[in-house]
Amino acid sequence: MLNDVTFGQYYPAKSFVHSMDPRAKIVFVIAYIVAVFLAGNFFGLAAVTLFLVIIVAASRVPFGRVLRSVKMILFLIIFTAILNLFFYSSDVDHLIWQWGIIAISWEAIINMVFLAMRLFLLVMGTSVLTLTTTPVALTDGIESLLKPLKYIKFPVHELALIMSIALRFIPTLTDETNRIISAQKARGADFETGGLIRRAKAMIPVLVPLLVSAFRRAEDLGDAMDARCYSGAKGRTKYKKLTFTWRDLVGLLLFAALIAGVVLLNMYFGGKFAVFDWIAGNFFVG
Amino acid sequence: MRIVAKGLTYTYNPKSPFASQALKGVDLTIEEGEFFGIIGHTGSGKSTFVQHLNALIKCTGGYLKVGYYDLADKKCDFLELRSKVGMVFQYPEYQLFAETVAKDVEFGLKNFRKDMDEKQRAQAVREALETVGLDYARIKDESPFELSGGQKRRVAIAGVIVTKPEVLILDEPAAGLDPLGKKELMELLHSIHGGWCKTIVIVSHDMDEIAENCTHAAVFSEGKVVLTGTPPEIFAQSETLFSLGLDVPTTARCALLLRERGIEIDTDFTCDDFAEKVLAQWRAAGMPGKTGAGQVAERTTSGTESDINREQAGGDGDAE
Numbered sequence: 001m002l003n004d005v006t007f008g009q010y011y012p013a014k015s016f017v018h019s020m021d022p023r024a025k026i027v028f029v030i031a032y033i034v035a036v037f038l039a040g041n042f043f044g045l046a047a048v049t050l051f052l053v054i055i056v057a058a059s060r061v062p063f064g065r066v067l068r069s070v071k072m073i074l075f076l077i078i079f080t081a082i083l084n085l086f087f088y089s090s091d092v093d094h095l096i097w098q099w100g101i102i103a104i105s106w107e108a109i110i111n112m113v114f115l116a117m118r119l120f121l122l123v124m125g126t127s128v129l130t131l132t133t134t135p136v137a138l139t140d141g142i143e144s145l146l147k148p149l150k151y152i153k154f155p156v157h158e159l160a161l162i163m164s165i166a167l168r169f170i171p172t173l174t175d176e177t178n179r180i181i182s183a184q185k186a187r188g189a190d191f192e193t194g195g196l197i198r199r200a201k202a203m204i205p206v207l208v209p210l211l212v213s214a215f216r217r218a219e220d221l222g223d224a225m226d227a228r229c230y231s232g233a234k235g236r237t238k239y240k241k242l243t244f245t246w247r248d249l250v251g252l253l254l255f256a257a258l259i260a261g262v263v264l265l266n267m268y269f270g271g272k273f274a275v276f277d278w279i280a281g282n283f284f285v286g
Numbered sequence: 287m288r289i290v291a292k293g294l295t296y297t298y299n300p301k302s303p304f305a306s307q308a309l310k311g312v313d314l315t316i317e318e319g320e321f322f323g324i325i326g327h328t329g330s331g332k333s334t335f336v337q338h339l340n341a342l343i344k345c346t347g348g349y350l351k352v353g354y355y356d357l358a359d360k361k362c363d364f365l366e367l368r369s370k371v372g373m374v375f376q377y378p379e380y381q382l383f384a385e386t387v388a389k390d391v392e393f394g395l396k397n398f399r400k401d402m403d404e405k406q407r408a409q410a411v412r413e414a415l416e417t418v419g420l421d422y423a424r425i426k427d428e429s430p431f432e433l434s435g436g437q438k439r440r441v442a443i444a445g446v447i448v449t450k451p452e453v454l455i456l457d458e459p460a461a462g463l464d465p466l467g468k469k470e471l472m473e474l475l476h477s478i479h480g481g482w483c484k485t486i487v488i489v490s491h492d493m494d495e496i497a498e499n500c501t502h503a504a505v506f507s508e509g510k511v512v513l514t515g516t517p518p519e520i521f522a523q524s525e526t527l528f529s530l531g532l533d534v535p536t537t538a539r540c541a542l543l544l545r546e547r548g549i550e551i552d553t554d555f556t557c558d559d560f561a562e563k564v565l566a567q568w569r570a571a572g573m574p575g576k577t578g579a580g581q582v583a584e585r586t587t588s589g590t591e592s593d594i595n596r597e598q599a600g601g602d603g604d605a606e
Contacts, residue, residue, distance in 0.1 A: 180380070182337065182342045182375065183375045183378065184381060186368055186373035187381075187393055187397060188369060205384075206383075209382060212431065213380055
């Protein structure tokens with residue numbers, strides 16, 4: 001039942017991207033997101049796509065695997081696309097069909113494709129980060145990046161610890177959930193039929209034991225940490241020190257080039273509807 | 287209900303880099319009335335196999351029939367099947383959820399026996415709780431989370447047997463129990479076996495448990511059944527078991543040590559029988575010991591058992 005959760009699952013491999021500094025990768029993902037939003041026309045998006053393809057190829061994660069992470073938000077993409085298709089209303093010049101407030105125009109279609117591509121690229125790019133970085137490295141990176149916040153008494157270390165514990169227990173609790181579901185199914189529980197309320201009610205025999213076991217595990221973990229004299233961030237050193245390498249420098253240059261490229265493409269080709277002028281200029285001369 | 291599996295295969299996460307074949311063609315028949323033991327290493331496929339028996343894992347390759355239910359057939363009525371094949375998971379106490387013990391035990395009944403009214407259900411819950419040795423009146427309104435570990439397990443087992451399944455499957459039922467708890471659990475299983483519960487299947491690591499309780503057993507290894515038969519038949523092949531990284535019952539180990547010294551004991555590997563046979567050989571050899579033959583025969587069972595333990599301890603020392 002819960003076997004297809006691929007989001008945030010590490011794909012073990014040895015590659016250029018895998019061995020980059022997690023801090024650098026987090027910064028690059030932010031840069032990537034900026035680039036996706038900066039891209040104002042299809043040429044910009046095409047540049048980002050090309051860039052993404054290169055990164056995925058360099059990460060040695062199979063394309064299918066990266067695509068699978070989109071599956072989770074496919075519904076969201078389709079939903080926003082449909083809303084955009086019917087309810088796009090600002091500066092419409094090329095109307096196709098209208099019925100009350102519902103209208104389809106060439107602008108709406110272009111806008112829909114544009115938004116869908118943007119969402120798609122966002123998820124693909126961010127999932128490359130989680131596919132190539134272990135959760136532990138990721139939290140280490142976040143902790144290190146948030147260090148400046150310590151000066152305003154923000155509990156950075158504790159936050160990172162909470163995150164890594166949460167990530168660590170996702171697979172454990174997934175297994176546990178599957179086991180409890182099986183046990184209740186064996187007692188005749190039915191999770192697949194009935195309306196929304198009935199189905200929600202049917203989950204009680206799963207959620208209660210799951211919660212109980214989560215608390216039990218939390219107590220055990222607390223005891224185990226106490227037994228090893230854990231006492232917070234003070235005086236704690238790292239087993240694995242993060243280091244910035246030539247790979248991260250290469251990454252830095254590449255991402256700088258990406259953002260510069262996207263900005264240049266924006267300036268050269270104009271907004272996303274410039275495609276009308278471009279089609280008119282090339283195919284309907286005279 | 288007779289259980290027949292032929293060429294049963296199963297793969298977890300098929301068509302993905304994480305694909306792993308858990309069952310590689312299981313051929314196994316469990317006749318009605320057997321107290322069947324399934325032995326095997328972690329990852330040998332035994333848990334995957336038993337979860338097939340009440341369709342918690344859908345049969346995707348091969349042939350599997352439980353009674354007249356054909357589990358490879360997608361139109362098979364799984365709910366009806368599950369009411370007849372009860373399944374007690376490992377550490378079943380972790381599946382308790384309701385506010386009171388009675389409500390938790392009732393859960394299966396409410397799902398399977400929609401024809402029963404409240405009175406009938408209460409009666410069935412009482413029977414189930416009494417079968418597992420709990421005081422119905424005292425425990426029915428308690429919260430299952432406030433019971434002791436042993437009581438929780440009993441309640442959880444009551445929650446499965448309340449529907450009186452014809453086949454009862456238990457995955458490591460004695461795991462984590464103390465010796466007395468184990469003994470009581472096995473006595474409980476024997477008390478229901480042969481009544482409404484016709485067949486019992488237990489999965490276990492404990493060879494002594496299998497030797498003492500089962501009428502038949504099968505050994506799983508790497509997704510296949512490598513040995514089947516009665517416990518004496520299986521434990522006579524100690525070399526095969528050792529080569530699979532499995533153990534034999536304590537009695538079988540003693541028999542092996544005695545064989546090294548030229549004494550053949552023909553036993554079914556239960557403690558009682560083993561003690562009896564050793565004693566018979568002892569007398570036949572005319573070795574009454576210091577106490578004399580008459581006194582040896584009068585000894586209690588516990589006395590002979592401690593003799594054997596001493597003998598085993600000595601034997602271990604010699605072998606090293």
